[in-house]
Amino acid sequence: MTPHILTRSLDRAATAFVLIVAAVGVLIPLSNLLLPQGSMFHVPTYLVALWGKYVCYAILALSIDLIWGYCGILSLGHGAFFALGGYAMGMYLMRQIGSRGVYGNPILPDFMVFLNWDKLPWYWYGFDKFAFAALMVLLVPGLLAFCFGWLAFRSRVTGVYLSIITQAMTYALLLGFFRNDFGFGGNNGLTDFKDILGFNVQAEGTRCVLFLLSCLALVTAFLICRAVVTSKLGKVLIAVRDAESRTRFLGYRVESYKLFVFTLSACMAGVAGALYVPQVGIINPSEFAPGNSIEAVIWVAVGGRGTLVGAALGAVVVNYAKTFFTSGPLAPYWLFMLGALFILVTLLLPKGIVGTFNSWWEPLKARRNSPDADSAAREDGVGAPNLAE
Amino acid sequence: MEKAAPLAAFSSHSCRGTDVFANCLDRFRALCLSILLLSCLAVPALAGPFEDSVAKFANDEFSDTEAAIGEVAASGNALASPIISALQDGRLSADPDSKKVFITQTDGKIVDAATGAAVDKLPDAAAAVRLNNRLRRTVEAALGGLTLLSPDPAKRLAAAQSVFKSHEENLLPTVEGALAKESVKSIKQAFAEARAAIVLFKSDASDSDKLDAVAVVKARGDQEALALLTGLGDQPPLVAKAAASAVSSIQSNLAMWSMVQNAWYGLSLGSVLLLAAIGLAITFGVMGVINMAHGEMVMLGAYTTFVVQEVIRTRYPALFDYSLLIAVPLAFLVAGFIGVLIERTIIRFLYGRPLETLLATWGLSLVLQQAVRTAFGPTNREVGNPSWMSGAFELGQITITYNRLWILCFTLAVFAILLAMLRYTALGLEMRAVTQNRRMAASMGIATSRVDALTFGLGSGIAGIAGVALSQIDNVSPNLGQSYIIDSFMVVVFGGVGNLWGTLVGAFTLGIANKFLEPVAGAVLGKIAILVLIILFIQKRPRGLFALKGRAVEA
Numbered sequence: 001m002t003p004h005i006l007t008r009s010l011d012r013a014a015t016a017f018v019l020i021v022a023a024v025g026v027l028i029p030l031s032n033l034l035l036p037q038g039s040m041f042h043v044p045t046y047l048v049a050l051w052g053k054y055v056c057y058a059i060l061a062l063s064i065d066l067i068w069g070y071c072g073i074l075s076l077g078h079g080a081f082f083a084l085g086g087y088a089m090g091m092y093l094m095r096q097i098g099s100r101g102v103y104g105n106p107i108l109p110d111f112m113v114f115l116n117w118d119k120l121p122w123y124w125y126g127f128d129k130f131a132f133a134a135l136m137v138l139l140v141p142g143l144l145a146f147c148f149g150w151l152a153f154r155s156r157v158t159g160v161y162l163s164i165i166t167q168a169m170t171y172a173l174l175l176g177f178f179r180n181d182f183g184f185g186g187n188n189g190l191t192d193f194k195d196i197l198g199f200n201v202q203a204e205g206t207r208c209v210l211f212l213l214s215c216l217a218l219v220t221a222f223l224i225c226r227a228v229v230t231s232k233l234g235k236v237l238i239a240v241r242d243a244e245s246r247t248r249f250l251g252y253r254v255e256s257y258k259l260f261v262f263t264l265s266a267c268m269a270g271v272a273g274a275l276y277v278p279q280v281g282i283i284n285p286s287e288f289a290p291g292n293s294i295e296a297v298i299w300v301a302v303g304g305r306g307t308l309v310g311a312a313l314g315a316v317v318v319n320y321a322k323t324f325f326t327s328g329p330l331a332p333y334w335l336f337m338l339g340a341l342f343i344l345v346t347l348l349l350p351k352g353i354v355g356t357f358n359s360w361w362e363p364l365k366a367r368r369n370s371p372d373a374d375s376a377a378r379e380d381g382v383g384a385p386n387l388a389e
Numbered sequence: 390m391e392k393a394a395p396l397a398a399f400s401s402h403s404c405r406g407t408d409v410f411a412n413c414l415d416r417f418r419a420l421c422l423s424i425l426l427l428s429c430l431a432v433p434a435l436a437g438p439f440e441d442s443v444a445k446f447a448n449d450e451f452s453d454t455e456a457a458i459g460e461v462a463a464s465g466n467a468l469a470s471p472i473i474s475a476l477q478d479g480r481l482s483a484d485p486d487s488k489k490v491f492i493t494q495t496d497g498k499i500v501d502a503a504t505g506a507a508v509d510k511l512p513d514a515a516a517a518v519r520l521n522n523r524l525r526r527t528v529e530a531a532l533g534g535l536t537l538l539s540p541d542p543a544k545r546l547a548a549a550q551s552v553f554k555s556h557e558e559n560l561l562p563t564v565e566g567a568l569a570k571e572s573v574k575s576i577k578q579a580f581a582e583a584r585a586a587i588v589l590f591k592s593d594a595s596d597s598d599k600l601d602a603v604a605v606v607k608a609r610g611d612q613e614a615l616a617l618l619t620g621l622g623d624q625p626p627l628v629a630k631a632a633a634s635a636v637s638s639i640q641s642n643l644a645m646w647s648m649v650q651n652a653w654y655g656l657s658l659g660s661v662l663l664l665a666a667i668g669l670a671i672t673f674g675v676m677g678v679i680n681m682a683h684g685e686m687v688m689l690g691a692y693t694t695f696v697v698q699e700v701i702r703t704r705y706p707a708l709f710d711y712s713l714l715i716a717v718p719l720a721f722l723v724a725g726f727i728g729v730l731i732e733r734t735i736i737r738f739l740y741g742r743p744l745e746t747l748l749a750t751w752g753l754s755l756v757l758q759q760a761v762r763t764a765f766g767p768t769n770r771e772v773g774n775p776s777w778m779s780g781a782f783e784l785g786q787i788t789i790t791y792n793r794l795w796i797l798c799f800t801l802a803v804f805a806i807l808l809a810m811l812r813y814t815a816l817g818l819e820m821r822a823v824t825q826n827r828r829m830a831a832s833m834g835i836a837t838s839r840v841d842a843l844t845f846g847l848g849s850g851i852a853g854i855a856g857v858a859l860s861q862i863d864n865v866s867p868n869l870g871q872s873y874i875i876d877s878f879m880v881v882v883f884g885g886v887g888n889l890w891g892t893l894v895g896a897f898t899l900g901i902a903n904k905f906l907e908p909v910a911g912a913v914l915g916k917i918a919i920l921v922l923i924i925l926f927i928q929k930r931p932r933g934l935f936a937l938k939g940r941a942v943e944a
Contacts, residue, residue, distance in 0.1 A: 152927075175920075294748070342748050343756075346739065346749040
């Protein structure tokens with residue numbers, strides 16, 4: 001069965017994507033570790049962490065593309081799942097600090113000592129074990145998405161209504177995590193991490209391994225998404241996206257399909273957040289800000305909605321541009337550019353970079369090969385999604 | 390007088406006897422004076438004794454200073470109040486050699502405290518009259534007593550209130566005198582309460598007096614009355630019992646008022662929410678457009694107010710009270726014009742693609758925010774309240790500020806005008822037709838794209854005038870709009886799309902629910918609870934409280 005799924009989900013573009021990510025995942029750490037400081041091809045450690053961040057964003061973008069591009073669910077709260085995964089990892093990292101904190105308490109993280117708490121809240125139990133934390137990274141966002149989706153999809157909250165209540169969800173979490181008595185460090189969040197699985201998080205080697213793992217996670221997430229969207233399930237999802245009522249009248253339980261893909265996507269976002277935190281070194285409530293989630297949606301729109309490769313590409317391109325512009329003299333203009341990007345992409349480039357490229361390239365390719373290849377290329381739904389809701 | 394000031398003792402030993410004598414005489418005179426004062430309350434300034442009293446400040450001895458405070462306060466002299474307030478602020482200085490006392494006025498001018506004559510400069514030996522904590526209390530009480538007799542009614546009232554809190558026993562005769570003389574009803578009431586407070590704490594007052602006093606304090610019935618009664622200490626059993634029953638009656642009364650207070654806060658918050666959401670309800674309801682830049686239209690309205698006030702401040706300061714009246718139509722035009730511009734250049738290309746519209750308008754909101762940040766700076770801008778919007782009045786036990794009250798009235802007026810517009814004008818008719826069935830309306834000859842542009846302009850314009858109102862109660866900063874956008878969406882989604890009444894009910898329900906949850910759960914948890922409740926509510930009624938029905942909704 002497995003080879004079948006693989007051959008089905010790996011078309012030429014997908015294979016190229018997997019190979020490129022794998023190559024980057026291996027080459028960047030190697031160049032950082034093996035090449036001397038002065039070498040032209042040496043990648044400094046800070047860049048490894050920065051690119052690691054981009055890769056995590058790419059996973060988040062993939063998870064959004066899976067539900068938005070293939071199922072028409074525009075979640076403006078995916079940053080919440082990302083942040084929850086991040087917090088789960090952050091809690092593990094906090095517990096690893098042990099008595100090396102400022103207050104030297106072997107059990108309680110510094111902020112709890114500071115708040116005069118005398119024992120660990122129950123929901124912090126178990127986070128000293130990596131396996132438990134890793135499970136929570138998947139479980140917490142997944143469970144939230146499941147409950148939320150179960151309520152929302154069953155009562156047929158769709159379209160912009162769903163977008164607005166997902167936004168309300170992340171906003172509510174934002175307000176909650178800002179509070180000190182929630183027990184997640186309040187305003188400051190979780191930071192000052194020391195080690196992960198016994199390795200120093202600041203060390204070059206750890207950073208390289210984390211980068212490699214992020215790339216692996218990106219490839220895995222991509223393969224899962226490809227497997228989903230090229231399967232029969234994926235066809236139903238696309239049907240839901242294009243004509244929800246019709247699909248329901250054909251006898252499909254639309255809400256179950258939506259719920260499955262929404263939960264899966266939230267788990268992926270959680271993993272992205274968990275990989276993000278040790279590389280960035282901090283997680284705080286601002287990750288829940290509704291603006292972050294909307295920004296993540298624009299990565300997908302820039303790269304190309306419903307293309308998967310495009311989502312990852314968009315995340316990297318937009319974030320690279322953000323780093324480039326906000327660190328230079330153009331910093332005050334970055335928000336203008338980001339805003340213009342939102343407007344121009346939706347107006348002029350509704351299919352995104354990859355979608356537009358496909359719509360130029362595929363007819364050309366089809367004409368060159370054979371007249372009937374055109375329909376075959378569109379069959380898997382990778383072509384332009386029907387943008388009318 | 391054995392502890393006479395060392396300086397005085399050094400300067401002339403022989404005077405000591407006369408000093409003692411003079412002081413005793415002064416005391417006697419002062420006593421006579423106070424009796425005189427308390428009996429008729431209108432004593433003409435007597436030069437000699439007053440000057441002697443003032444001179445005591447120069448002795449640099451706490452007990453003399455205390456005596457001087459009492460005598461000066463009792464003198465009824467016009468200079469008494471400036472002297473004692475100068476003493477309180479450390480602006481009273483005394484020359485130990487000449488026994489002269491000087492006031493340094495707040496504008497830096499120096500006057501002789503005893504005569505009020507202007508003085509060029511302080512003598513070199515002059516030093517500020519010292520106070521200790523006990524004297525500071527005496528000074529405060531004396532000031533309280535002085536202002537009890539002030540010709541200014543507001544000062545008398547404030548003094549009566551402060552005596553109620555301090556229940557300084559030695560002010561009783563003054564309070565009683567003031568009470569007998571007072572003609573303003575509300576101040577008379579305050580004096581009676583002040584007197585009751587003093588009587589309650591007076592150990593030698595009779596039970597019947599105290600019972601009367603409890604009744605007076607009970608009738609006052611506010612937080613301070615409660616604090617006074619609960620802090621009574623040992624009392625005769627009858628009085629203690631009456632006080633206890635008064636306490637419980639005040640408490641239940643206060644609980645009722647706190648409900649009223651919450652309801653008022655809720656109405657006030659609801660009006661703000663309604664004002665912010667009403668424009669959104671129009672664009673969302675009629676056009677199905679999610680305008681994430683709606684908050685920025687509110688912000689533009691607030692900045693228009695700021696600009697109008699700046700111009701008025703620099704050019705026509707006399708018009709300041711009318712600044713908001715000028716700002717309202719201007720804000721409507723500015724935001725409305727930008728709204729039409731946005732509709733023509735961006736939104737009309739995105740009809741039928743609500744999710745893309747959402748993203749594009751979000752981008753637009755970033756651009757507008759950054760543009761305002763570039764033009765006006767990232768910090769808060771000062772927008773003033775016109776005189777008719779500042780201040781507050783008391784209604785029973787709650788305080789209602791004029792700006793909140795005006796905003797509530799203004800919101801309701803905007804709502805009524807909008808409703809009338811939709812009902813009675815041609816544009817309103819066309820808008821309703823397009824809302825209900827766009828294609829049918831188009832077939833009937835309505836230029837739907839023109840209606841769309843005007844509707845969007847109208848919605849944005851109303852957001853602009855919401856900004857004028859919100860500039861009165863919120864910080865005018867580039868982030869102003871963002872803080873309202875999620876709340877406004879909640880209101881519209883909760884109330885239901887395409888129905889202004891739904892928005893009204895939604896806004897006030899959310900406002901009141903929020904304010905009633907706040908004391909129970911705290912501000913943030915209350916807000917989270919509201920958000921969660923709305924999320925759950927949407928599951929139950931996916932189209933809001935007042936949903937449009939029929940096939941048009943799905944389109």
